[in-house]
Amino acid sequence: MALCNVCHDLQVDSTTNLTTEETSQPESYRLRTFSISESLQDWRQSAESGGCAICRLIWQVLSRFDDDKDSVLDKLLRIPPPSSSTCSDDSIYLELSGFIGHPLLLQFVDLPNETYFPTLELFCRDDTSNCFQIIGAASEVASDLDLSLCTRLASKWLQDCQLKHPRCAAQRSSTLPTRVLDIGESLTTASIRLLETGPSQNAEYVALSYCWGKTGNITTTRSTLIERKKDIAWGILPKSFQDAIEVVWGLGIRYLWIDALCIIQDDVADWESESAKMADVYENAFLTISMDGARDPTQHIFAARQSDMISTADTLNTGRTARPARNVAVERFPFTGKAGETYVVYAREPLTHSDIISPRSYYDVTYPLMSRAWTLQERLLSGRILHITAAELIWECTTTLCCECGTISRESTYLSGNPSPKIAYDIAMQNIIEEGRNALHVKAQQQPKQSNEEPLTPKTTREWTLLIGGYSNRALTYENDKLPAISALARRFSLTDELPIPRTYLAGLWLEDLPWLLCWRVFQRRFEKRSETYCAPTWSWASISTPVIWDKEIFEAKACIEVLDAGAAPFGQANVFGRVKGAYAVLRGPVQRAVLEVADVRHTAVSALRNIRGERVFFVPDLNPTVQHYARDISFGPQTQAEFHSGPSSTSRRVISPTLREGGEIACLWLLQGDTEDKAYALVLVPALDDANAGCPGKHSNAAMFERVGLITAMSRVYQQNDVPARRWFAGTEMETVCII
Template sequence: MTACRVCNGLQVDSITNLQADETSRPESYRLRSFSVSSRLRDWHRSAKDGCPTCRLIWEVLVRFDSNSVLERLLEISSSSPSSPSESDDSDDDAIYLELSGVIGQTLVLEFVELPPEIYFPSLEVFSIGSISDSLQIIGPANEVATDLDLKLCLTLTRQWLRDCKLQHAQCVSKGADTLPTRVLDIGDRSDAAQIRLYESAPGQCDEYVALSYCWGKFGNLTTTKGNIADRKRGIPWEVMPKSFQDAIEITRGLGIGYLWIDALCIVQDDASDWEREAARMAEVYENATLTIATDAALDPTRGILTPRQIDLVSTIDSMNNAVAARRPYRRAAIETFSVVNKLGNVNTVYAREPLSHEDIALPRSHHDITYPLMTRAWTLQERLLSRRTLHVTASELIWECKTTLYCECGTIAQVLEYLNDGSSPKIGFDKAMHDIIEECQKSLNTDTPHLNQQQKKPRIPITTRAWTMLIGEYSNRTLTFESDRLPAILALARRFSLTDELATPRTYLAGLWLEDLPWLLCWRTIGRRFEKRPDVYCGPSWSWVSVITPVIWYTQIYDAESRVDILQAATFPEGADNPFGRVKGARIVVKGQVQMAKVCLDVENDEILGLSNDRGERILFVPDQNPDADETPNRHPSPPSPVSLPRGASLQRDAASLYHGEEVVCLWVLHRPAADDVYGLVLAAPVEESIMRSIPGSEPKQPTKTFERVGVITGKSRRYLNTHEVPASSWFAGAEVQTISII
């Protein structure tokens, strides 16, 4: 039987197979993959002529043609020359439809280069059985139910949990099943109201489930010093929000008797209890048998066992006005088709607009607006540290452990194939932890000095880079209370300290690490979401915790040499026993080349132009905040007085307080000779309140001038040179070696 000239019967051969230079994926993948691109009018004609595959494709297009654009596309396609004797060059105006996929996985349909005024969604087609007489090409996929009920949830979760326990040695924690300080004793199904707060005995072991969810603005239930006694006697079923109730039902259905929910298991108005339990957060999630993450819920009233949400609003779409105007939302609703082959066998085929699996699978992505949990800062460590996570998304359940990532529809594996190592964030984090433990054990020991005098290259570049990638993701998330910027990543910081793996643990400095501090100091803010500093003190100006903006580190810095000596570095934690939590103050004393400069402003447009040295040479820098972040910008004629700042504010200098001609200090921190890249800190005189925040007992041995960071000079500056600017290395010529203090 001759294959259809349009779809080729979806045979993977020399016509449809991806060529070696078209993909970086393994050869086995390339030989199973295919891509067919034909004119829309040819698909239409072949469907009418009886090709089963083309007929199915056309039926899918018609079913999703909500705006009736197919006729217009056919008209455009048919208006182009169609004579076989004409060359392909004469057919440039035809509308092409591309069908691509991999044997055993999903097909993807999308139009190639549609006219800008016309929109048609990309589509996924997946099936049980075959849609071609000659070849079964589509792998098995679960039919996604319209509602998530307890039966479906337990069926999938039991299967995934059983497989993980039997097959994945990586998912066994050395402290597995050690109960947290408090858990909810949820009893059993025979007594639905038997729920109480239980304080475990030291070292007591039993299986438990942890809940990861958005607190939201209302509907939460907490434990306080005033009601903890009542919570221990019992918690009425009817007072618990829907997500708590559903989590209890799922936990009971799995045969597990304990559930951990932070709002109930930590005394929220007891500062000492909160600090103590926050310090143990890593163990809570690592030792839990399973973590249930309510990714799609804005607050705990939303529930878990609910109707599926089919309207999916994409962050990327919302930022692209042109796309948003044509596509206000995507839909995850599944259309069902029945295809009968020549033998009379009926196969069921499903199609839909693609789900955003990228938001779950990729380490750093634009989180879908329908997944609010993914945008919250606290939940990053909850996800990475949990051995196993059941993600309850808007449209399906997704299973994530340290070995695998599964979804109901079976298509998430395709997203992972695009990653170099095929890793989900949890798998990637687990691999990174193994690498940094090995690197630090080789590079750091008790004989190595803690301070960085004469250190020219990073001692632990793999570890340092892993931390900067983690903070890049974390800083892109949101917090209800900005004072939680350090506590919300406390558990991950404790893991990175390698307390259990090193004879002398690494030294944590309010979000940075002493061991490679010169490189970590060179963070920069990124994107257009510049904001002012937090209204409360979160950390020193030289740490990323002092800004409410996403930050990054350029990867080139790891090839750069340090030009500074760290003479002293210390933080003053709020909790005496918790060096990874909130800090009251911090200071570093640095010796290096210092260049005095004046701020150049375009006062009329309220824009920073750069820094001018005493020779009149100018260089660009990246301010840590947008200069016009204030609602009513005011260029002070002199450094701001603390009296002029709001009571309770962080009282740290920011770029909005810089004035034209103000003298600042530029510290040369790193130099990358191969490209002549310079990285440095831009420092300004602090306000009085900041100076008073110096740490008792850690004053410099010699009197030093004190500054606060307001920006950074990066290696990218040289790419934006104009006639008034010079390379940074030349700009620093004549800089004096000084010892300064930064707070």
């Protein structure tokens, strides 16, 4: 019997598989994919003619989710189909796509503006057989989350991970952190207290990842430490902490780590020491419970689900009608097969997963925890995570990603070809370790101070730029936490525990490939002022509160500069990857002098520079050129490198950053050159004030002192019209040595 020429009887074969151009998955996966797209009129005609039961099922599903009062389908059917003589590019197509074993997606392609129709998914229940191999099983999500459901699912996922994921088990140590909460076995049999552990004391423990919020948290301080070690009354614990403890009891684990209670919050030395151990805390945890849906600890996680939640990505202004809340209904459709057998197919709007697979932190409100800076490293370093979101439970480990509704793996791997953030990080770290060992061998063959025209560790540098690009979008309560909140990941990237000579960390960048890492630029001109307290040197992305990115083309460019010297003095000795009290970079390369032009630039993303020949080039400023800068404190002054790293300067001066103004004098240090004339990257610098410091540390104390204010990048070339290419703009420059702070 011939197949229906519209739905193809939902058969998975070479005519319905994705092509090699449409998916990056291996061939074995591609052959299990399904994708068809036909005009809406063809679907209706096939359904109403009585000839195809499957097309009739698809039309019934669409009709059930259509608006009864103002039918969207009727409006779409009035748009001429492709076969019409009045056909235009506005024809409406319905696409069915899926992967064997997963629910089948129904979605319209290129709906007109001001028109919305939900994407739908067809699935069968876990315990129901199905006549369509392309309509896989999924689960319905309970309308309320309670302790029983949470512990049952968590225990199942945990058991599967322990039995089926050898990599997850191999990565974890069981050494307890400095302090943990001893919660006993239940509230009726034991009190809760803060336990200070002994050296190398081993036991399984759970770590908590949550939003501190603005109110409702409980902490350990120097004045409450003794009291916390004796007893922590149940009634003073925030609701989220109480719920987390009950889950840990349900899993049969005795110890819980919560940063607010296990770090002495008003003890700087303890905070520095414990923040330096953050990588070990989360990596060694048996499980991390992530309170993704709670804005602060006062919220109960055992409550009614927000099943109508949609992704914040869908709420952005895209020129279409604002998406309504998700329809939580699960509709049932009986279906009779060709042999007369009866099946049931279910349809619903898919739950939101995009924000947990690819968090869009700078505007994300779907999962509040994803918008916080500290929680990025908590997520990536944890071996296993139970995500408790407002809509469902999600499990994430270094092997898999699964969810309560049963569809997240389709989004994260099968069709898109993209692994989850945790799996991507794990793969990246394997590559970084291998590259680091190779780079160590190359470095050993080089002469001292020899500079590289190409990145020494391109994979590592690229991964770091991607990591920081996402991290810089995240929010911090305290500005000076910008480096500490990423310090655990920095420690892992340094390969301190892998190589005899680790990488050199410089206030958020790495010495090994510094010319390329200096090429960050602000993202989407979201200008904010620099911190009023010193966080990092101006050449570091950590010096500003604006999201940053690196152009991917920089890794194909060659360095034009030599790094003569660079250093960063850590704020304390406990965490060398944390806060810094001063930093410098001494670079030698081509320098072009110019003046700033603001008024005659039509594009808000860039400003202009005019060199001594009158030629103009555009650049991306770090800060708004029309805004007066702030004052900040900076400790800097020792004349030798040894003194610089030994401790704070004896003097601390008040330094006012130079103001970007029309006609202001600028120095441009040419960093990288790409394969064409217009692909040049250069730091835009202004002289530091005379009293900024007593000179650059070490033997380059006479070098001219500068601060960074922007970047000339290949991207800024798109705004230019008749101006000269960047390489020509730099013609005639002389080599200079500069010290940037």
